[in-house]
Amino acid sequence: GDSVTQMEGPVTLSEEAFLTINCTYTATGYPSLFWYVQYPGEGLQLLLKATKADDKGSNKGFEATYRKETTSFHLEKGSVQVSDSAVYFCAPGGEYGGSQGNLIFGKGTKLSVKP
Amino acid sequence: NAGVTQTPKFQVLKTGQSMTLQCAQDMNHEYMSWYRQDPGMGLRLIHYSVGAGITDQGEVPNGYNVSRSTTEDFPLRLLSAAPSQTSVYFCASTQTRVGHTEAFFGQGTRLTVV
Numbered sequence: 001g002d003s004v005t006q007m008e009g010p011v012t013l014s015e016e017a018f019l020t021i022n023c024t025y026t027a028t029g030y031p032s033l034f035w036y037v038q039y040p041g042e043g044l045q046l047l048l049k050a051t052k053a054d055d056k057g058s059n060k061g062f063e064a065t066y067r068k069e070t071t072s073f074h075l076e077k078g079s080v081q082v083s084d085s086a087v088y089f090c091a092p093g094g095e096y097g098g099s100q101g102n103l104i105f106g107k108g109t110k111l112s113v114k115p
Numbered sequence: 116n117a118g119v120t121q122t123p124k125f126q127v128l129k130t131g132q133s134m135t136l137q138c139a140q141d142m143n144h145e146y147m148s149w150y151r152q153d154p155g156m157g158l159r160l161i162h163y164s165v166g167a168g169i170t171d172q173g174e175v176p177n178g179y180n181v182s183r184s185t186t187e188d189f190p191l192r193l194l195s196a197a198p199s200q201t202s203v204y205f206c207a208s209t210q211t212r213v214g215h216t217e218a219f220f221g222q223g224t225r226l227t228v229v
Contacts, residue, residue: 006157036218043119043205043220044158089157093218103218105150107157 006090006106013080013113021075021109023064023090031092033057033066033073034103038087047075047088080113087111117141121206121221128196128228136191136224138206144219146209147189148173149181151202152223158205164189196228 007022025031032051036044048057053068062077073090090106122137140147148163160173164183178200180192189208193200206221 034218043222044207044218045220046217049217105158107155 004090004092004104004106007109008107009087010110010112013111015082015113015115016079017113019075019077019080019084019111021088021090021111022072023074023106024070024072025090025092025104026071027092030068033064034091034093035062035064035073035075036089036091036105038089038108040086044089080111082113082115085111085113119206119208119219119221121204121224123224124222126224126226128193128226130196130198130228132193132196134193134196136193136204136206136226138189138191138221139187140189140206140208140219141187142208142210142219143186144208144210145186147183148207148209148218149179149189149191150205150207151175152205153202161191161204193226198228200226201228202226 004025034049035047037047038044047062048059048064050057050066053066056063056065064073064075066073087108087110089108091103093103119140128134145166149161150158151161152158159175161175161179162170162173162181164170167183167186170181170183183189204224207218209218
C-alpha cells in the first residue's frame with residue numbers, strides 16, 4: 001500500500017550546521033507533499049508544502065523540492081538554530097492514501113540543535 | 116481566531132472508564148480527523164469526517180467512537196479505556212477533503228490509562 005519513509009532520528013546538530021532530513025513515499029498518483037513541525041508540548045503546524053512536481057516549498061529558511069522521479073521530498077536548511085529543535089514530519093496528502101485525502105505521516109524525526 | 120481547540124489537555128483514566136475528548140474548530144472546515152501519536156509510530160488516523168453527519172474509520176478505530184452533528188464539533192469517545200490507549204491525541208481540520216490545503220491541529224490531549 002501507499003506509504004512514506006522518513007529518516008529516523010534523533011538528529012543532533014550544532015548551531016549553524018547544515019540539515020537534511022530525507023523523505024520518500026510510494027504512491028499511485030501525484031500527491032501534494034507537506035512537512036509539518038511539532039515544537040515541544042505543542043500540536044503540529046505546517047512548515048512548508050509543494051503541490052506539483054519540481055515545486056519548491058520554503059519557509060523559515062527550510063526548503064524541500066518535490067522530486068517526482070525519485071518520489072522524494074527531502075527537507076533542508078543551510079544553518080540551523082537552537083529554536084529549530086523540534087520533531088519534523090513528512091506527510092503526503094491529496095488523493096494519496098486510503099481515506100479521501102487524509103495525510104499519511106512519517107514517523108517523525110526529532111532534531112536537537114546544540115548551542 | 117481560536118483555530119482548533121481541544122479539551123482537556125491532560126487526563127488520567129482508570130481501565131474501563133469512558134470519556135469524551137472534545138474538539139472544536141471555528142474555521143468552517145468540512146473535514147476533521149483524529150490522530151493518536153505514540154513514540155516511534157508517528158501519527159495514526161483513528162476516525163475522520165468529511166462533513167456534518169458523515170464519519171468513517173481510519174487506521175486504528177477500535178475502541179473509539181465519533182460523531183459529527185455540527186460542522187464545528189468532532190468529539191472522540193473512548194468507550195472502555197484500556198492501557199493501550201495511553202497516547203497523545205490530536206484533532207485536525209482542513210478546508211477540503213483532498214488534502215491540498217493546510218491541516219490545522221489542536222494542541223493535543225495527553226491521556227494516561229492506568
